[in-house]
Amino acid sequence: MLVAERQRKIVELVNERLSIRVSELSDIFKVTEETIRRDLEKLEKEELLRRSHGGAISLEKNSSETSYTEREILNASEKKAIAIEAVKLINPGDQIVLDASTTAWFMAKELEDMPLTVITNSIKVAMELSKKEHVKVISTGGMLLPKSLSFAGPLAERSLEKYFVNKAFISCKGVHLEEGLSDSNEWQALLKKKMLEIADKTILLADSSKFGVRTFVQITKINNIDEIITDSKLSKEYSNELNEKNLNLKVVHKG
CATH class of the missing domain: 1.10.10.10 (Winged helix-like DNA-binding domain superfamily/Winged helix DNA-binding domain)
Incomplete structure (x- = not known):
């Protein structure tokens, strides 16, 4: 040929x-x-x-909803490094919520098999955690979004209202200093907002390509996030601005 x-x-x-x-x-x-x-x-x-x-x-x-296959290969090494760092924040006995991001799936793969309760709207995360006998998994249910292999919608949001968790780990499509966190899919954005509301501590998992980006629907203002984990490609200027806002920023290097 x-x-x-x-x-x-x-x-x-x-x-x-x-x-x-x-x-x-x-x-x-x-x-x-x-x-x-x-x-x-x-x-x-x-x-x-x-x-x-x-x-x-x-x-x-x-398409407003990026396919899971596409997200899985985008900045994969950075997402894995972020996930490894995020897992360090989880302790035996915690109740946590994980969104349907690929970074959350990498977290599920890295998690030790320990007593833990995980609420998720991700089919991939739930399947990965099903291999760990000490981890209790609760699915939100709701409307299936085939491209992201996740559940969303009013039923998923209502299911979260029954719970309180220690930590929420979420990602998003855009992280903007003034406009906050945003997503291109309205249902995903609303569900992530609810995830943050039920958590004592909120952790944003965002690779450096997400910063300075504003997409369709706001999830929350950036000062509502307790901790941000990103990769070392984040510009020095953006890092300085985040630090000036007294945000807890953790920069990781991919292995």
Whole structure:
């Protein structure tokens, strides 16, 4: 297969699936992953797709709800490092709430099997925690959002009203100094707001790409967050501004 033909087919596949991994493309076209990465670099320069950590994302998609597959490969190493740091805040006997972010799923994978109660609206988080016999899992239920493999909506929000937790761990699409935390999906934003309301301590898990971004629906003001965990790519200027607001900021380095 000619290089030009392979690259054309790569664009077709990315647009069809919305996102795809380098390893998958390598298997499909029987070339090395390094060759695929060079293809993706060229195609991104031509504005035919967008590269992400471990894969590529379509520029043609138009959806307020990002697919889980796409989120799973975006800034994956940063999210894992943030998750590892967040797990250190959990103690045996805690009651916590985890949202449907990929960072929360990484947390579920890293959690030790210890006495713990976890409320979540994430199918992926619930499935991961089901492997740990000492962890009690409570699902919010509600309307299934297939792209994010999560539950949301009025029923999910009402289910949280019955509980109080020690800590809430949430992520979001945007973190803005003036406009606060925001999400592109209204149902997710409302549910995350409720998660924060039932928690004694609130922890934001946000990789550096989220900062300075404002999306569709506000979740809460940034000063309502007790602790922020992010990665070392956060700009010095933004870090200084967060510290000036006396926000508890923890910057982690990916392994």
